[in-house]
Amino acid sequence: MxxxxxxxxxxxxxxxxxxxxxxGVDITEAAIQVLKALAKATGTFSFDFTTFDWxxxxxxxxxxxxxPDGLSQLKKFDAIYFxxxxxxxVPDHISLWGLILPIRKALNQYVNVRPTRILQGTKSPLxxxxxxxxxxxxxxxxxEGEYSGQGGTSHEDSEHTVATEVSIFTxxxxxxxxxxxxxxxxxxxxxxxxxxxxSNAQRHGMVLWDKIxxxxxxxxxxxxxxxxxxxxxxxxxxxxxxxxxxxxxxNLHADILTDLAAALSGSxxxxxxxxxxxxxxxxSMFEPIHGSAPDIAGKGIANPVGAFWSAAEMVxxxxxxxxxxxxxKAVEAVTARGVKTKDLGxxxxxxGVTEAVCRELEAIVTEGA
Numbered sequence: 281m282x283x284x285x286x287x288x289x290x291x292x293x294x295x296x297x298x299x300x301x302x303x304g305v306d307i308t309e310a311a312i313q314v315l316k317a318l319a320k321a322t323g324t325f326s327f328d329f330t331t332f333d334w335x336x337x338x339x340x341x342x343x344x345x346x347x348p349d350g351l352s353q354l355k356k357f358d359a360i361y362f363x364x365x366x367x368x369x370v371p372d373h374i375s376l377w378g379l380i381l382p383i384r385k386a387l388n389q390y391v392n393v394r395p396t397r398i399l400q401g402t403k404s405p406l407x408x409x410x411x412x413x414x415x416x417x418x419x420x421x422x423x424e425g426e427y428s429g430q431g432g433t434s435h436e437d438s439e440h441t442v443a444t445e446v447s448i449f450t451x452x453x454x455x456x457x458x459x460x461x462x463x464x465x466x467x468x469x470x471x472x473x474x475x476x477x478x479s480n481a482q483r484h485g486m487v488l489w490d491k492i493x494x495x496x497x498x499x500x501x502x503x504x505x506x507x508x509x510x511x512x513x514x515x516x517x518x519x520x521x522x523x524x525x526x527x528x529x530x531n532l533h534a535d536i537l538t539d540l541a542a543a544l545s546g547s548x549x550x551x552x553x554x555x556x557x558x559x560x561x562x563x564s565m566f567e568p569i570h571g572s573a574p575d576i577a578g579k580g581i582a583n584p585v586g587a588f589w590s591a592a593e594m595v596x597x598x599x600x601x602x603x604x605x606x607x608x609k610a611v612e613a614v615t616a617r618g619v620k621t622k623d624l625g626x627x628x629x630x631x632g633v634t635e636a637v638c639r640e641l642e643a644i645v646t647e648g649a
Contacts, residue, residue: 291325293598296357296563300379301336302572304363306580307587310634311361314584314607315591317638321645322603330357336367336375345378351386355562359594362567363587368574377429380567384422387562389555390453391460392420393593394538394569399585400616402546402624406518413522414545417468419461420534422555424448425485427531449485449530454492460558461528462500468526472504476513476529476537489530514540542569547623549583552590554597566594580629583621585611588637610640 295315299308312329319326332353334345345365347353354360365379366372383389397415398404404414428448435441465473475493479486490507497505508516510533516523517540529537542551548570555565568586576582588611596604619636620626628636 290319290323292328293325293359293600294328294330294357295594296354296360297329297331297363298334298360298379299331299363300334300365300572301367301375302364302574302577303570303582304365304572305335306578306582306630307568307584308361308363310584310630311587311591313634314588314637314641315595317641318595318603318607321641322600322606325600325603334379336365336370339375339378340369345375346382351383354383354387357563358598359563360565361591361594362565364567364570364572366572366574381427381429383565384555387565388423388557388559389562389565390421390423390456391554391556391558392422392534393464393554393556394418394420394534394541395552395589395593396538396541396545398545399550400612401618401620402550402615404521404544404546406521406544409521409544416521416524416541417464417526418534418538418541419457419464419526419528420538421453421457421529421531423531424450424453425531426533447482447485449488451488451492454489455496456558457528458493458496461526462496462503465503465526466500470504470525471502472525473506474513474524474527475505475507476510476527476533477507478510478533480509486530493528510537513537517541517544538569547583548586549621549623550585550589552586552593554590554593556597564594564597566590566597580631581621582630583623584630584633584637585615585621585624606641606644607637610637610644613640613644 297308299305315327339345365375395417398411426447430446430448431444433443461473465471477486477490479490539548542548551569553567553569557564568590570586592604592607595607614636618626619628619633621628621633
């Protein structure tokens with residue numbers, strides 16, 4: 281072979297894995313297994329995984345989650361796969377602000393996307409709710425709002441303790457999340473965007489949120505728009521799920537609403553999450569939303585579907601759309617056959633679901649070849 285001609289192999293996607301705590305470790309192992317099976321089945325790309333053991337266990341031993349150059353290390357990767365963070369021995373505000381929130385903020389992951397739908401073979405706790413009745417895309421502002429980290433505590437440990445929590449809303453951040461949400465709604469068949477707010481009671485930040493939404497709406501004349509107060513939204517999600525499609529909300533409101541959405545779709549164990557930097561200057565991060573669940577950690581019974589769906593969103597983000605579709609097709613084929621964990625009404629364990637998805641992937645890719 282001439283020296284100027286090089287054999288080109290499959291594309292390699294470099295993935296940083298942060299298993300974290302509890303079932304985060306279990307489901308990250310399952311996701312890596314499935315992603316390796318996906319890459320092997322397709323033969324057109326591969327993954328290079330690097331695991332970072334930034335857990336609460338290590339925090340208790342050494343006093344930190346990420347090293348000082350942790351964020352710089354993460355910037356070298358194409359994407360980040362995150363398991364979960366949180367453990368009873370560490371206060372939640374320390375674990376969150378020591379690991380996941382700094383990653384989201386420093387890497388400009390200002391969009392959080394959480395799709396919600398009823399998968400094949402699963403059912404909603406809502407009586408009579410069909411698959412076509414619940415198919416939502418929830419867009420969460422991920423960089424400021426109620427999770428800005430501004431505020432402080434004075435006169436600690438006294439009867440006069442005062443604590444403030446300051447929500448920050450900026451035009452720049454609101455405009456960019458609204459444009460993202462409108463474009464997301466535009467890409468879906470119904471072209472319907474519901475904006476969630478609480479501007480009747482929160483008269484500054486939430487009023488600005490509303491104002492900018494209505495300023496931007498005319499730029500997307502094909503998108504139907506409406507406004508809902510967050511408390512009324514919880515009622516509507518339960519009583520009239522088919523009336524909604526794409527939803528945009530602030531950091532706190534969307535965080536709460538997406539947990540409700542996951543429960544209404546069948547289980548919080550199936551819900552995925554993407555923390556995106558739409559500029560692609562930094563790696564985006566993908567994680568299931570179920571948390572670390574210390575009560576079932578290490579027992580091998582955690583539902584890995586949310587991990588697989590999050591992995592599929594990561595695969596799609598790095599440009600492998602057909603592979604992402606194949607992964608979700610395999611997941612739904614498995615759940616449709618009744619291979620499910622206890623939270624979905626099944627009797628299978630984590631490993632059983634994982635192996636079933638791996639086998640299904642091989643069959644699906646072979647059939648499509």
